Amino acid sequence: MKIAVDGPAGAGKSTVAKIVAEKMDLLYIDTGAMYRAVTFDLIKKHISLNDESGVERYLKNLDLSMKRNRSTGEMDIFINGTKVNDHLRTKIVDQNVSLVSSYRCVRELCVDLQKKLGEEYDVILDGRDIGTVVFPDADIKFYIDASVEERARRRKDDKKHQDTRPMEEIKQDIIRRDEFDSNRKLSPLKKADDAIYLDTSEMNIEQVVDFIMARIRNL
Numbered sequence: 001m002k003i004a005v006d007g008p009a010g011a012g013k014s015t016v017a018k019i020v021a022e023k024m025d026l027l028y029i030d031t032g033a034m035y036r037a038v039t040f041d042l043i044k045k046h047i048s049l050n051d052e053s054g055v056e057r058y059l060k061n062l063d064l065s066m067k068r069n070r071s072t073g074e075m076d077i078f079i080n081g082t083k084v085n086d087h088l089r090t091k092i093v094d095q096n097v098s099l100v101s102s103y104r105c106v107r108e109l110c111v112d113l114q115k116k117l118g119e120e121y122d123v124i125l126d127g128r129d130i131g132t133v134v135f136p137d138a139d140i141k142f143y144i145d146a147s148v149e150e151r152a153r154r155r156k157d158d159k160k161h162q163d164t165r166p167m168e169e170i171k172q173d174i175i176r177r178d179e180f181d182s183n184r185k186l187s188p189l190k191k192a193d194d195a196i197y198l199d200t201s202e203m204n205i206e207q208v209v210d211f212i213m214a215r216i217r218n219l
Contacts, residue, residue, distance in 0.1 A: 001026070003124040003216065004131035007144035008189060009177045010151030012200055012208065013126040016144065018074070019209050021124050024216065027068065029117055031127035031134070033077050034064060034110040035101040036088035041079045042100060049096055056105040064109060066117065091163065098177050101128075102184045128181055131192035140216060141195035144208070148174055150201045 003026065007013045014030060021028035038059075042049055047058050066075045076083050087093075100106055114134050117123060125134065131141035146154070152171040156163050163170060181189035191197060196215060200208050 001122040002118050002135045002138040004135050004138040004141040004192070004195070005124065005126040005144060005212075006128060006131050006141070006189070006191065006195065007126070008128075008151070008181065009174055010155045011144045011146045012154060012205065013142075013144045015205060016208050016212065017124050017126040019205065020212055020216070022073065023209070023213060024124075025122075026124045027075070027117070027121040029066070029075060029114060029123050029125045030077075031110065031114055031125050031130065032097070033075075033085070033088055034066070034113060035106065036093050036097050037064065037077050037079055037084050038062070038106055038110070039093050039097045039100040040084060040087050040090075043092060043096065049099055052103050052105070055100070055103055059105055059109055062109070064113060066113065091165075095173065098180045098184075102180070102186060104186055107187055128189040129187040131195050132190060133187045136192070139219060141192050142212060142215075143191040143195040143197045145197065145199050146201045148178075 003020075005013045005017045014032065018028050020026065039049075041062070042055065042058065045058070048054055063078075063080045065078045067078065068074070069076050076085055077088075078084065111134055114125060118125070118135060127134070131138055131143070148171055151174050152167055155170050155174065156167060178189070198208065198211060
């Protein structure tokens with residue numbers, strides 16, 4: 001089974017997908033973590049993020065992998081054998097991941113890994129292009145959205161991000177990411193024609209999870 005969950009930054013799709021995965025015995029694949037891992041390593045190695053050809057050369061020596069953690073049931077992500085989960089939610093990665101993930105060479109690398117995992121397990125994946133590019137044949141697709149104000153509030157409250165910036169700055173960063181993700185030429189953020197749209201601005205996590213699980217059970 002393949003379940004696609006798409007939507008903009010801060011809509012809560014990752015949180016919801018993780019809970020659904022646990023309740024329905026699915027493998028949760030955080031596709032955003034793949035792009036974040038590449039972004040983190042580029043920054044760590046001081047490779048220019050604006051040089052697409054340089055990024056492509058860097059990828060030739062990159063081993064990106066994900067393995068299921070037997071203790072947590074979730075996926076750990078590795079760069080050349082080193083686990084990088086704890087370095088993916090920093091402010092600098094947040095600010096640059098959209099640019100890095102817009103490059104064809106990066107997307108091809110990550111999408112190939114996503115497809116491979118999708119063929120091996122019953123999965124639920126969240127991202128920007130899961131239902132449109134990665135798995136257009138997914139068993140069911142969701143597009144989770146929320147107002148910019150609500151997404152900024154959630155991002156500030158997210159302990160993983162530890163975001164201490166003023167709310168207005170976070171809001172403007174989300175707006176910038178929305179514009180970039182929606183207007184990029186390769187795999188832009190958009191709702192698949194057959195995706196179920198859900199505005200979660202006035203919903204709590206439990207309500208969103210219940211809605212998605214009910215739709216999956218009706219397949």
